[in-house]
Amino acid sequence: MASDSMDREIILADFQACTGIDNIAEAITLLELNNWDLVAAINGVINDCSTAEAAVAPPATSSSSSSPPSSSSAFCPVLPSRHIVERQPRMLNFRVEYRQRTVEVVVEEGSAVGEIKHILETELQVPISQMQLKGWKSGDVSDVTVLRSLHLPKNNSLYVLTPDIAPTASTSQNSVLQESLNQNFLLVISHREAQRDYNLNFPGSRTIQEVKRNVSDLTNIPVRHQQWEGWPAAASDDSMTLAASGISYPCHHLSVCRRSSPANNQEPTEECADVHMVSDSEGDDFEDASEFGVDESEMFGMGSSTGCRKAALMPENSENESDALLHFTAEFSTRYGECHPVFFIGTLEAASQEAFYGKARDRKLLAIYLHNDESVLSNVFCSQMMCADSIVAYLSQNFITWAWDVTKEANKARLLTICTRHFGSVVAQTIRTYKTDQFPLLLIVMGKRTSNEVLNVIQGNTTVDELMMRLMGAMEIFSAQQQEDIKDEDEREAREMVKREQDEAYQLSLEADRKKREAQEREQAEQLRLQQIQKEADDEKEAIRLSLEHALPPEPAEEGGEPISKLRIRTPSGEFLVRRFLGSTKLQVLFDFVASKGYPWDDFKLLTTFPRRNITQLDPASSLLEAKLFPQETLFLEAKE
Numbered sequence: 001m002a003s004d005s006m007d008r009e010i011i012l013a014d015f016q017a018c019t020g021i022d023n024i025a026e027a028i029t030l031l032e033l034n035n036w037d038l039v040a041a042i043n044g045v046i047n048d049c050s051t052a053e054a055a056v057a058p059p060a061t062s063s064s065s066s067s068p069p070s071s072s073s074a075f076c077p078v079l080p081s082r083h084i085v086e087r088q089p090r091m092l093n094f095r096v097e098y099r100q101r102t103v104e105v106v107v108e109e110g111s112a113v114g115e116i117k118h119i120l121e122t123e124l125q126v127p128i129s130q131m132q133l134k135g136w137k138s139g140d141v142s143d144v145t146v147l148r149s150l151h152l153p154k155n156n157s158l159y160v161l162t163p164d165i166a167p168t169a170s171t172s173q174n175s176v177l178q179e180s181l182n183q184n185f186l187l188v189i190s191h192r193e194a195q196r197d198y199n200l201n202f203p204g205s206r207t208i209q210e211v212k213r214n215v216s217d218l219t220n221i222p223v224r225h226q227q228w229e230g231w232p233a234a235a236s237d238d239s240m241t242l243a244a245s246g247i248s249y250p251c252h253h254l255s256v257c258r259r260s261s262p263a264n265n266q267e268p269t270e271e272c273a274d275v276h277m278v279s280d281s282e283g284d285d286f287e288d289a290s291e292f293g294v295d296e297s298e299m300f301g302m303g304s305s306t307g308c309r310k311a312a313l314m315p316e317n318s319e320n321e322s323d324a325l326l327h328f329t330a331e332f333s334t335r336y337g338e339c340h341p342v343f344f345i346g347t348l349e350a351a352s353q354e355a356f357y358g359k360a361r362d363r364k365l366l367a368i369y370l371h372n373d374e375s376v377l378s379n380v381f382c383s384q385m386m387c388a389d390s391i392v393a394y395l396s397q398n399f400i401t402w403a404w405d406v407t408k409e410a411n412k413a414r415l416l417t418i419c420t421r422h423f424g425s426v427v428a429q430t431i432r433t434y435k436t437d438q439f440p441l442l443l444i445v446m447g448k449r450t451s452n453e454v455l456n457v458i459q460g461n462t463t464v465d466e467l468m469m470r471l472m473g474a475m476e477i478f479s480a481q482q483q484e485d486i487k488d489e490d491e492r493e494a495r496e497m498v499k500r501e502q503d504e505a506y507q508l509s510l511e512a513d514r515k516k517r518e519a520q521e522r523e524q525a526e527q528l529r530l531q532q533i534q535k536e537a538d539d540e541k542e543a544i545r546l547s548l549e550h551a552l553p554p555e556p557a558e559e560g561g562e563p564i565s566k567l568r569i570r571t572p573s574g575e576f577l578v579r580r581f582l583g584s585t586k587l588q589v590l591f592d593f594v595a596s597k598g599y600p601w602d603d604f605k606l607l608t609t610f611p612r613r614n615i616t617q618l619d620p621a622s623s624l625l626e627a628k629l630f631p632q633e634t635l636f637l638e639a640k641e
Contacts, residue, residue, distance in 0.1 A: 009198065011038050013218045017390050019045045020465045039472075046469055090345070092152055095239060096133075098124055098160040107147070114143035120160060132161040134181065135205040151397065154342055157207050157239065180204045180243035183250070187211065190255040191219050204243030208235055211242070213339075216389055221258050224337055230254035313371055314405035321347045324411075328371075328403055336387050341369075341401040348402055348418050355400040356447025360485040365446055365455075365478050367395060369403040370415070370431070372439035377460035381440050388464050391471075398475055399444075406431075406439070423452060430457070442467075444474045446481065541600070549596035553589065555580050563631065565624045569594065569606070570636040583630050588620035590629075594637065604637045 012027060015038060021027045034041040089108040094116060096103045103123045105116055117128045134140075135158035138150055159181050181204040189198045198218055202211060208231070212223045230253055232246035313331045318324035322345055329343045344351040348368075355366040369386070372378060385391060395401050406412035416428040423445070434441060442458040455474045458467060556564055563583035567590070568576050577597055581590065591601045606615040615627065615635065624630055 008036060010214070010217050011036055013220065014038055014390060015041055017217075017220060017388075018042050018465060018468050021045070042472065046472070090342070091154075092147060093155045094158055095156070096120060096158045096160060097241070097244075098126070098162075109148045109152075111147055112143065113141055113145045113147065116158075117143060124160065126160070126162055126165065130162050130164045132163070133158055134161055135159050153396070155338075157205070157241065159205055159241070180249065181241065183243070185242050185247060185249060186251040187247075188251060188253045189215060190253070192255055192257040194219070202242055204241060206242055207239055208242065208245060209238040212238065213389060215256060219256065221256065222387075222389075223339065225259050226256055227259040228254060228256050312405065312407060313373070314408075314411055316408040316410050318411075325403065328405060332382070332403075336382050339389065339392055340382075340387050341367075341392055341395040341399075343369075344400050344402045348422055351400050351402040352422060352445075352447070352452070355445075356452065360482060360489040363447065363482060363485070365399045365444055365474060366452075367399040367401045368441075368443040368445060369401060370439060370441040370443070371403065371405045371407070372436055373405070373407040374436045375439040375460060376437060378440055381460040381462075385462065385464055385467050391464065391467060394468065394471055398471075423454075427454060430454075434459070444471070446474070446478050448481070541598075544600075545596050545598060548592045552593055552596060553582075553585070556582050563625065565630045566632040567624075567629060568632070568634045570634070571597075571599065572637055572639060581624055583625045584623050586620060587615065587618055587622055587624070587627055590624070591616070591620060599637050603640055605640055606635050607638055609634055609636065 008031075011031065012024070015031055016022065016024075016027050019027070019042060021030070030045065031038075031041050034044060089110060091106055092109055094105040094107070096105055096116075098120075101124065103120060105119050107115055107119070113133065114128075117131055117133060120126065120131065120133075121128050128143075135156075136150065141150065161181075183204045184201050185204060187198075187200045187202060189200060190196075191198065198215070200211075200214065209223075212226055212228075215221070215226065216223050234240075235245035235247070311331055311334075313335075314324050314328045318327070325343060325345050329345070332340060332343070344354065346354075351366060355364045357363075371382075404411065404415050406415055416431060419428045419431065427443075431441070438459050438461070440460045443454055444456045444458070446453050446455050455477055456470055458470050462470075556562070558564065558580065565581050565583050565585070566578070567581060568578050570576050577594070579593060591606070594604070594606060595601060601616050605617075607613065608615065615629075618627055629635075
């Protein structure tokens with residue numbers, strides 16, 4: 001289902017351009033039946049047309065005559081797979097505006113947004129932390145976003161905001177422009193021929209060129225044929241943003257129509273200009289070349305040798321394929337304008353790698369465009385088909401487009417050698433069978449697991465609608481194969497992930513066992529150390545006890561001349577220690593006696609029962625008589641806290 005945010009007028013214009021349905025009411029009805037899903041609606045029209053053609057088609061007859069393959073036939077030779085080579089990077093151009101400065105930045109498509117900011121930091125002397133890069137069509141993006149994921153065209157316009165940096169006196173007047181870049185402008189565009197008004201909202205960062213392209217989708221008037229009224233005098237450059245163009249805010253009125261043909265008596269200019277013929281998508285006849293003041297032979301690139309001749313799209317005997325394709329792209333833009341497919345700059349093998357050998361979700365079809373200036377169809381095909389906005393957008397999104405010029409025999413021979421090397425002799429032989437007036441050709445190639453396959457060969461005698469249907473048909477076949485490849489790739493990655501998780505779990509288990517074993521060993525070592533310390537402490541206590549026991553005076557007899565004190569000492573275990581002491585015996589002897597029994601006075605205190613007294617707090621030099629432990633006393637031991 002089409003996104004609610006998409007302008008239905010744009011969908012309607014695209015649908016009419018692709019299907020050739022001129023009746024707006026009928027087109028809207030078909031779109032509403034498919035919930036405004038553009039692809040579903042186009043497929044429905046294609047299926048209906050195919051059914052109708054099958055119903056009225058005459059029976060096929062066999063023919064023994066040999067003829068070149070038709071552009072409508074699917075040519076599917078099996079092509080050998082090739083070794084992967086290093087692909088050439090696609091370069092993107094950015095025109096960045098900051099206050100009164102403009103910086104041109106060229107980076108690879110595989111670069112991140114942060115790399116653009118690093119370049120701008122050097123050029124503008126603005127810290128990255130204070131820099132906001134605006135103007136992305138997909139909204140704000142992070143610095144780690146890869147440019148390839150944004151599906152950007154070759155040329156882009158951005159602007160820098162620095163809200164934390166106050167503008168200087170020389171740039172204060174530019175602050176209004178910076179604010180305008182974030183504002184939305186309502187353009188009321190009147191299509192004079194259709195007598196219809198379009199109310200379009202655009203941000204101030206949108207360029208005039210982008211506005212004209214959007215209007216081209218709505219009105220079916222190519223940008224090069226648009227004649228405008230209402231643009232300010234300052235809006236002389238189509239790459240200028242709306243904020244800088246001087247249009248009225250918040251609303252500005254414009255009008256557009258198709259540029260009229262030049263007068264028949266127009267004087268020829270000194271330079272030769274390409275004549276672009278205009279044909280409606282319904283397949284109307286071409287306009288008379290005399291309206292443009294040129295001869296038909298000049299229109300089709302067949303002027304006399306004395307007239308102005310176009311430069312070749314590709315130099316003859318070029319040693320480097322990339323250089324040849326750079327020349328091809330530059331000359332193609334000169335002839336037919338900047339709105340054309342993005343031609344891959346690099347070898348055919350590198351283009352194959354770009355299209356076929358990435359992740360399954362990132363793979364694309366390979367479109368090989370073969371140009372021949374000697375064919376009367378070349379100018380028409382390039383200007384009306386290859387440069388049509390819908391074809392350019394569809395090719396850029398779904399295809400890697402590689403081009404070659406076979407006008408010169410040397411270049412054609414080199415192409416056949418390249419095709420034989422990469423795709424096999426069948427493709428090269430097929431190209432040989434096409435005559436000059438059947439060019440240009442567009443070969444649609446799909447990569448498979450073990451080989452490559454040519455899905456279709458589209459000749460130059462086609463229309464925009466037929467070309468779009470052929471491309472969409474190839475995409476349907478490719479999408480089905482891609483879904484299988486994605487499924488297989490996901491299953492393979494899932495298996496690899498399970499294996500990685502199992503390996504990681506096994507390694508973690510080994511690590512846990514190792515740590516557990518080391519912990520046990522440390523614990524055992526600690527226990528042995530503590531046991532050794534305890535043993536040494538016990539041995540030391542035992543030695544002290546024995547020494548105290550040997551140092552004790554002998555126990556006096558019960559009957560003697562001196563006073564005798566009989567003491568009963570209750571231990572914490574409930575046992576009693578009974579001994580006689582002389583009344584003159586010092587308390588220290590009593591303490592030593594108790595310690596010799598395993599109760600050192602540093603750990604235990606000796607208490608009387610009643611009244612409760614702590615004997616260990618008395619002077620050890622005092623006698624038992626002085627401590628009132630005579631003639632007998634019951635004491636008890638208590639551990640100190």
